[in-house]
Amino acid sequence: MSTTPALIETNRLSVAVPATRLPFSSVKPLSILVDVSVAIRPGEIVCMVGESGSGKTTFGRALLGLVKPSSGSITLEGNTLPDFSSRSFHPVRRQASLLFQDPVTSFNPRQRIGAMIAEPRRIAGAGSTRMEDIAALAGTAGLSAQLLSRFPHALSGGQARRAAVARALSVVPKLIVADEPTAGLDVSVQGGVLNLFLDIRQQQRTAFLLITHNLSVARHIADRVVILYLGRVVESGPAAEIFRAPRHPYTMALLDSEPVPDPAKRRGEPPVLGEVPGIAARPSGCEFHTRCRFAQPRCQSDAPVLTDTADERQVACHFPLAEPQPSAARSLRLVSK
Numbered sequence: 001m002s003t004t005p006a007l008i009e010t011n012r013l014s015v016a017v018p019a020t021r022l023p024f025s026s027v028k029p030l031s032i033l034v035d036v037s038v039a040i041r042p043g044e045i046v047c048m049v050g051e052s053g054s055g056k057t058t059f060g061r062a063l064l065g066l067v068k069p070s071s072g073s074i075t076l077e078g079n080t081l082p083d084f085s086s087r088s089f090h091p092v093r094r095q096a097s098l099l100f101q102d103p104v105t106s107f108n109p110r111q112r113i114g115a116m117i118a119e120p121r122r123i124a125g126a127g128s129t130r131m132e133d134i135a136a137l138a139g140t141a142g143l144s145a146q147l148l149s150r151f152p153h154a155l156s157g158g159q160a161r162r163a164a165v166a167r168a169l170s171v172v173p174k175l176i177v178a179d180e181p182t183a184g185l186d187v188s189v190q191g192g193v194l195n196l197f198l199d200i201r202q203q204q205r206t207a208f209l210l211i212t213h214n215l216s217v218a219r220h221i222a223d224r225v226v227i228l229y230l231g232r233v234v235e236s237g238p239a240a241e242i243f244r245a246p247r248h249p250y251t252m253a254l255l256d257s258e259p260v261p262d263p264a265k266r267r268g269e270p271p272v273l274g275e276v277p278g279i280a281a282r283p284s285g286c287e288f289h290t291r292c293r294f295a296q297p298r299c300q301s302d303a304p305v306l307t308d309t310a311d312e313r314q315v316a317c318h319f320p321l322a323e324p325q326p327s328a329a330r331s332l333r334l335v336s337k
């Protein structure tokens with residue numbers, strides 16, 4: 001998989017916003033994303049994972065030009081966008097669809113579901129909008145044709161997600177950016193939505209960038225995982241490897257924060273490492289050192305560089321974890337969001 005050219009990739013993409021000019025506050029721009037390099041190959045499912053505020057949504061929006069990057073570059077099918085003007089993003093928007101965090105708020109309450117699914121296709125001239133073809137499209141997303149005449153308020157949460165997926169598919173995208181696609185759904189419905197993504201990838205070779213704070217989602221579906229902390233990539237690599245043996249202490253802390261269904265299997269009472277510092281108060285050196293149980297004096301002063309490892313991963317840590325199972329390490333845990 002890794003030798004396939006990327007469908008889309010970012011190279012050191014950064015996003016900064018002006019800081020609020022309150023008395024005593026910094027007037028330097030606030031960095032939301034810093035030098036984020038991510039490649040998504042055709043048909044690949046990449047999960048971007050991090051706590052609330054780590055910059056996941058901003059990355060997804062910057063990739064589609066909905067937030068203007070401040071530096072770096074984006075390359076689509078080998079062509080680097082000349083700049084970050086709205087016009088330069090047209091080719092990206094032709095190839096990619098965005099699934100919003102809360103799909104219902106993006107629906108027009110007065111538009112029937114069938115018309116809503118057909119709309120992007122009609123605007124882009126990307127195929128037939130005849131009712132039987134829209135019904136077939138809805139079927140691909142697991143949505144019954146009977147629901148096409150309904151208005152959005154008459155759909156359940158799971159049906160609304162499927163309608164949003166059908167709309168995203170209506171322009172036959174090569175990439176779907178899905179922001180927290182299972183948030184607010186019952187666990188049984190969540191699995192259905194993720195399996196739907198796997199089916200779509202299988203049938204149409206669609207790639208996915210899945211943005212989530214929920215590691216179980218990544219565990220279920222990801223080919224590769226990118227872990228963000230305060231807008232920087234701290235670890236990325238093949239999902240199976242990352243779940244088997246996290247190398248960055250933050251990745252391990254996230255894994256240890258996953259809910260354990262069987263209380264008997266819970267690993268003792270873990271130490272709490274405190275809240276994420278905000279982007280306005282980035283720690284010096286390694287930005288994770290204030291919460292890291294393995295931090296050494298060097299971590300307070302030297303920022304680690306994201307470095308390739310032998311096992312196709314990248315890790316930004318002066319003292320990456322070797323192999324799993326050191327018992328002290330397994331007790332590392334973060335405050336849940």
Ligand SMILES: Nc1ncnc2c1ncn2[C@@H]1O[C@H](COP(=O)(O)OP(=O)(O)OP(=O)(O)O)[C@@H](O)[C@H]1O
Pocket residue numbers: 017032050051052053054055056057058059213279
């Ligand atoms: N336009 C903006 N102006 C100022 N700060 C912003 C802006 N957009 C995002 N931020 C800040 O950037 C950080 C990253 O936000 P973002 O929504 O991308 O994170 P996230 O990881 O998706 O979080 P969540 O899971 O809560 O959605 C947050 O601290 C947020 O407050």
